[in-house]
Amino acid sequence: MPVALEKLKIxxxxxxxxxxxxxxxxxxxxxxxxxxxxKRVVKKLAVAFLSAFLLFLIVSASINIYMVCSTRKFVxxxxxxxxxxxxVIIPGARVxxxxxxxxxxxxxxxxxxxxxxxxxxxVLISGDHGRKEYDEVNQMRKYMQKIxxxxxxxxxxxHAGFSTYxxxxxxxxxxxxxxxxxxxxxxxxxxxxxxxxxxxxxxxxYAAPELNPFSARIHASWAVREYLARVKNFFxxxxxxxxxxxxxxxxxxxxxxxxxxxxx
Numbered sequence: 424m425p426v427a428l429e430k431l432k433i434x435x436x437x438x439x440x441x442x443x444x445x446x447x448x449x450x451x452x453x454x455x456x457x458x459x460x461x462k463r464v465v466k467k468l469a470v471a472f473l474s475a476f477l478l479f480l481i482v483s484a485s486i487n488i489y490m491v492c493s494t495r496k497f498v499x500x501x502x503x504x505x506x507x508x509x510x511v512i513i514p515g516a517r518v519x520x521x522x523x524x525x526x527x528x529x530x531x532x533x534x535x536x537x538x539x540x541x542x543x544x545x546v547l548i549s550g551d552h553g554r555k556e557y558d559e560v561n562q563m564r565k566y567m568q569k570i571x572x573x574x575x576x577x578x579x580x581x582h583a584g585f586s587t588y589x590x591x592x593x594x595x596x597x598x599x600x601x602x603x604x605x606x607x608x609x610x611x612x613x614x615x616x617x618x619x620x621x622x623x624x625x626x627x628x629y630a631a632p633e634l635n636p637f638s639a640r641i642h643a644s645w646a647v648r649e650y651l652a653r654v655k656n657f658f659x660x661x662x663x664x665x666x667x668x669x670x671x672x673x674x675x676x677x678x679x680x681x682x683x684x685x686x687x
Contacts, residue, residue, distance in 0.1 A: 486657045487650055494616040497627045500609075502536055505629050508602040510675050511543035514590050514615065515550020515559035523566050525635060526608065531563060533606040533631030535571035542629075543604050545577050545675050547594060549584030560584075561685055579675060580682045587611070587652075588659050589666035591618045598682075599674045600624055606631050610645045614653050621660045
């Protein structure tokens with residue numbers, strides 16, 4: 424009798440073990456399709472992301488090459504070779520409460536040289552004056568007058584030049600600029616000229632010399648930012664996106680004081 428009972432226990436254990444294996448296999452069968460589907464979704468997402476990234480690289484590189492190559496003949500490193508235009512456009516950049524940044528200083532230096540060398544008759548300083556506590560254009564104007572002795576009567580101020588694109592758009596539509604020398608850093612010249620010429624302005628650029636050379640790290644950061652900015656501005660031009668503000672016309676051939684908010 425004990426032997427029979429022992430055999431019965433062994434059989435029961437085997438049945439229990441078999442049942443456990445069967446349940447495990449059943450659960451595995453149920454889980455496998457979902458797991459496989461999950462892997463497939465992840466793989467498809469990875470392929471889509473990689474494809475989109477490669478497409479962006481191809482499109483962005485093409486835009487950059489096109490913009491740089493198509494404007495190269497309009498960019499001048501030597502002021503002696505620079506053809507004269509009526510207006511000298513100086514795009515804004517960082518200023519401080521009582522001074523300007525080195526980037527702005529180089530642009531103003533180049534703009535003043537253009538006026539003194541007969542490369543321009545009017546100056547359009549365009550920058551960010553969207554807040555009372557931050558004013559690029561007046562700080563740039565004062566610096567240009569104080570340091571370089573440029574007559575304020577020829578300096579026009581664009582207080583809503585929040586970007587290169589808006590500067591050129593407003594130069595055409597608000598200040599009625601027909602031709603211009605754009606004075607800016609070398610890395611910025613292609614984009615500035617491209618936008619201006621697409622706006623119908625007969626523009627050339629003078630690459631402002633660096634009075635104090637910037638570091639390789641700064642040049643690298645400019646290059647990365649400019650690479651992306653060219654792509655953005657290509658589409659802004661393509662779709663003719665209006666600027667933040669337009670306003671009444673102040674022709675560049677008229678009275679410069681009409682563009683001033685501080686009469687001295």
